Amino acid sequence: MKMNGARILLECLKKEGVDTIFGYPGGTVINIYDELFSFKDIRHILPRHEQAGTHAADGYARATGRVGVCLATSGPGATNTVTGIATAYMDSIPMVIITGQVPTPLIGNDAFQEVDIIGITRPCTKHSFLVRDVKDLAMIMKKAFYIARSGRPGPVLVDFPKDVQIAQAEFSYPETVEIRSYKPTLGGHPRQVEKAMALMLEAHRPVMYVGGGAVLGNASDELTQLARMLTIPVTTTLMGLGSFPENDPNSLGMLGMHGAYCANMAMTNADLIVAIGARFDDRVTGKLTTFAPHAKIIHVDVDPTSIKKNVRVDLPIVGDVKDVLSKMIKQADKLSDKVAEFKAALAPWHSDISGWKEKHPIGYKESSTIIKPQFVIQKLRELSDADAIISTDVGQHQMWTAQFFQFNKPRTLLTSGGLGTMGFGLPAAMGAQAAYPGRQVITICGDGGVQMNIQEMATLVQNKLPVKIVILNNNFLGMVRQWQELFFDKRYSSTCMELPIDFVKLAEAYGAKGFSSSKPSDVEKIIKQGFKEQGPVIMEFKIAREEKVLPMVPAGAALNEMVLNA
Amino acid sequence: MQHTISVLVENEFGVLSRVSSLFSGRGFNIDSLTVAPTNEEGMSRMTIVTRGDEKILEQITKQLNKLIDIIKVIDFTDGSGIERELALIKVTAEDESRAEVLRIVDIFRAKIIDVTPKSYTIEATGNPVKIDAILDLLRPLGLKELVRTGAVAIGRGAKGWKG
Ligand SMILES: Cc1cc2nc3c(=O)[nH]c(=O)nc-3n(C[C@H](O)[C@H](O)[C@H](O)COP(=O)(O)OP(=O)(O)OC[C@H]3O[C@@H](n4cnc5c(N)ncnc54)[C@H](O)[C@@H]3O)c2cc1C
Numbered sequence: 001m002k003m004n005g006a007r008i009l010l011e012c013l014k015k016e017g018v019d020t021i022f023g024y025p026g027g028t029v030i031n032i033y034d035e036l037f038s039f040k041d042i043r044h045i046l047p048r049h050e051q052a053g054t055h056a057a058d059g060y061a062r063a064t065g066r067v068g069v070c071l072a073t074s075g076p077g078a079t080n081t082v083t084g085i086a087t088a089y090m091d092s093i094p095m096v097i098i099t100g101q102v103p104t105p106l107i108g109n110d111a112f113q114e115v116d117i118i119g120i121t122r123p124c125t126k127h128s129f130l131v132r133d134v135k136d137l138a139m140i141m142k143k144a145f146y147i148a149r150s151g152r153p154g155p156v157l158v159d160f161p162k163d164v165q166i167a168q169a170e171f172s173y174p175e176t177v178e179i180r181s182y183k184p185t186l187g188g189h190p191r192q193v194e195k196a197m198a199l200m201l202e203a204h205r206p207v208m209y210v211g212g213g214a215v216l217g218n219a220s221d222e223l224t225q226l227a228r229m230l231t232i233p234v235t236t237t238l239m240g241l242g243s244f245p246e247n248d249p250n251s252l253g254m255l256g257m258h259g260a261y262c263a264n265m266a267m268t269n270a271d272l273i274v275a276i277g278a279r280f281d282d283r284v285t286g287k288l289t290t291f292a293p294h295a296k297i298i299h300v301d302v303d304p305t306s307i308k309k310n311v312r313v314d315l316p317i318v319g320d321v322k323d324v325l326s327k328m329i330k331q332a333d334k335l336s337d338k339v340a341e342f343k344a345a346l347a348p349w350h351s352d353i354s355g356w357k358e359k360h361p362i363g364y365k366e367s368s369t370i371i372k373p374q375f376v377i378q379k380l381r382e383l384s385d386a387d388a389i390i391s392t393d394v395g396q397h398q399m400w401t402a403q404f405f406q407f408n409k410p411r412t413l414l415t416s417g418g419l420g421t422m423g424f425g426l427p428a429a430m431g432a433q434a435a436y437p438g439r440q441v442i443t444i445c446g447d448g449g450v451q452m453n454i455q456e457m458a459t460l461v462q463n464k465l466p467v468k469i470v471i472l473n474n475n476f477l478g479m480v481r482q483w484q485e486l487f488f489d490k491r492y493s494s495t496c497m498e499l500p501i502d503f504v505k506l507a508e509a510y511g512a513k514g515f516s517s518s519k520p521s522d523v524e525k526i527i528k529q530g531f532k533e534q535g536p537v538i539m540e541f542k543i544a545r546e547e548k549v550l551p552m553v554p555a556g557a558a559l560n561e562m563v564l565n566a
Numbered sequence: 567m568q569h570t571i572s573v574l575v576e577n578e579f580g581v582l583s584r585v586s587s588l589f590s591g592r593g594f595n596i597d598s599l600t601v602a603p604t605n606e607e608g609m610s611r612m613t614i615v616t617r618g619d620e621k622i623l624e625q626i627t628k629q630l631n632k633l634i635d636i637i638k639v640i641d642f643t644d645g646s647g648i649e650r651e652l653a654l655i656k657v658t659a660e661d662e663s664r665a666e667v668l669r670i671v672d673i674f675r676a677k678i679i680d681v682t683p684k685s686y687t688i689e690a691t692g693n694p695v696k697i698d699a700i701l702d703l704l705r706p707l708g709l710k711e712l713v714r715t716g717a718v719a720i721g722r723g724a725k726g727w728k729g
């Protein structure tokens with residue numbers, strides 16, 4: 001049957017199993033909206049800003065592991081998606097972004113609302129397509145989804161001119177897709193895996209350093225199994241949190257700039273680091289010349305460019321984490337005698353680690369008069385559901401969440417790590433809630449970042465998405481203020497927000513509920529009340545204004561040169 | 567160190583800008599870049615001359631391979647390739663220098679492709695080192711204009727790029 005391009009697009013989305021898209025209408029997508037009007041198989045959610053729509057699709061993808069989809073009109077609609085695309089790109093999130101474009105004959109003429117969005121997003125997309133002929137559309141969509149979710153995932157943009165949306169073609173969705181120039185290596189090389197296992201079983205002070213790749217590759221079970229088989233301590237990056245249960249005795253928690261003392265000490269003293277889907281980010285390594293000076297490094301990553309980019313690697317394994325870890329488990333099974341010996345020899349290492357854990361655990365100074373942000377996070381952990389999804393914004397509250405929430409399940413922490421995008425938390429939670437209407441979704445934000453997409457309160461209320469919004473209000477751009485305190489002599493240049501916002505009234509203005517307090521004794525009560533509400537809620541806690549995130553490795557310092565808690 | 571890399575690419579819309587923006591975005595150098603279609607349907611070939619230490623070169627090849635439209639990346643630095651470049655050189659040639667220009671052209675097996683009473687235009691081909699050498703000799707006589715294609719490269723031996 002012949003249909004127009006706009007309809008073919010929707011049929012393609014349906015074939016890909018897309019049930020929800022986040023989109024904002026405009027002139028060059030009006031034909032798609034006209035088709036959507038009567039298309040019952042896809043739920044369309046209208047955010048209040050395209051940036052938020054993009055973050056929502058991203059949050060949907062992070063929470064589900066499926067490809068998130070968003071739609072925007074050409075020109076300003078398209079440029080509004082750029083921050084969201086870059087955010088997803090830096091954290092390797094699978095997304096398809098569809099932008100309207102001016103009709104093909106007008107491209108290049110500075111037409112009304114024309115912008116070269118493919119050019120603008122080239123450095124922050126995994127790939128992009130311009131649909132020039134309606135006959136190519138189905139194949140392009142098939143490729144877009146395949147590229148977005150395979151290998152190292154990432155955002156793919158499809159730029160879709162208006163005349164092609166109107167043009168007619170026969171619709172048939174390709175069953176399979178072959179791209180001769182794109183063949184990610186998924187199977188880890190068996191010889192390399194064997195060698196890796198041999199190196200591991202020779203080690204006396206091994207650490208597994210696990211990143212977002214373990215979450216993206218759905219490899220939590222394999223990771224947990226292997227780590228428990230070998231009793232190797234596991235530390236995760238911010239992006240890896242949840243891939244290994246933090247309540248496991250082998251867990252060291254997060255490493256890096258604001259990571260646990262024991263994790264950073266373990267990395268510095270290790271004789272073997274097994275990096276699994278982690279990319280040796282500068283927030284993790286600290287000063288490179290002093291990073292892990294005694295360790296051999298095994299690096300498992302699906303993307304060869306991640307390997308040897310920042311640090312030397314003794315044994316690279318290119319492949320999918322799930323595949324490589326399964327092969328490692330099989331190897332370990334075969335070598336059970338050696339494994340037993342290896343485990344027995346780890347005792348001194350485990351005792352070093354316990355020592356570090358006891359010496360400087362993650363902690364803070366409690367108060368009965370003023371709300372400590374860490375206390376709020378602990379209460380949230382205590383009172384929330386076991387499968388609750390937590391998104392954060394960017395800043396101090398993000399780090400407190402990483403340090404104090406304790407994540408035990410993958411895809412329960414949605415946070416912008418690579419780009420560090422303020423304004424991410426609220427719309428990402430919205431996307432997760434749209435995917436899981438029945439689960440508890442909580443976003444933990446700062447008073448600064450929450451205002452970068454606060455308009456999405458309307459979307460939450462309108463779509464009955466009961467996201468619980470926790471604002472840790474220090475009336476500061478706290479993370480920057482902390483740097484100013486430590487490195488700029490407390491010269492708080494433009495980091496004090498000065499104007500206090502009445503977040504309760506703000507919630508009410510959108511038709512939501514709001515609670516607020518500055519008393520520690522209210523924290524539990526408010527959280528319980530907030531969680532009981534059917535709809536979206538703002539819970540504002542006025543916290544100790546100059547609380548710092550500690551420990552901290554100052555930028556450029558070695559990983560073991562941490563500023564610790566008093 | 568200088569490296570010559572061949573990049574086989576899908577003849578897709580925007581592929582050249584993907585490659586060039588990869589180099590500029592990541593701070594890699596391009597000394598020269600050429601591109602044209604090949605004998606194979608839908609496939610073009612780029613030759614890129616770049617510089618960097620081993621670590622940078624490894625990133626350059628990996629990052630190129632990561633681009634979706636790139637079919638194959640070949641690094642010819644180990645002497646496994648033959649390189650050629652073409653230059654068009656407009657040189658001042660008056661009175662006594664006219665003979666000197668002709669002698670140089672002859673030695674380098676180059677060609678005169680345009681003549682005026684005051685100038686010669688020369689076509690020279692060879693590996694880039696040879697082009698540099700002829701230019702060094704012509705420069706004192708007065709170079710008016712120079713166009714170089716940048717190097718193209720192909721593997722030595724009987725095998726094609728597919729092996
Ligand atoms: C304010 C702030 C403070 C921060 N502080 C810290 C900190 O203290 N500690 C910290 O760790 N981070 C911190 N971060 C985050 C940091 O910036 C990086 O985002 C993070 O460290 C990167 O995590 P990752 O190495 O797990 O990489 P990711 O970005 O998650 O990359 C995943 C890697 O896995 C690979 N991969 C993907 N899928 C697969 C698969 N299926 N199989 C195999 N490999 C795969 C990818 O190719 C990539 O190399 C902070 C961020 C902010 C905003």
Ligand SMILES: Cc1ncc(C[n+]2csc(CCOP(=O)(O)OP(=O)(O)O)c2C)c(N)n1
Binds near residue numbers: 398423480
């Ligand atoms: C879009 C954007 N702009 C600026 C920054 C730089 N930045 C990082 S953290 C931070 C402060 C965030 O303040 P707030 O949201 O109140 O959170 P807090 O640190 O106080 O918990 C800023 C400005 C950023 N990460 N993102």
Ligand SMILES: [Mg+2]
Binds near residue numbers: 446448473478
């Ligand atoms: Mg703040």
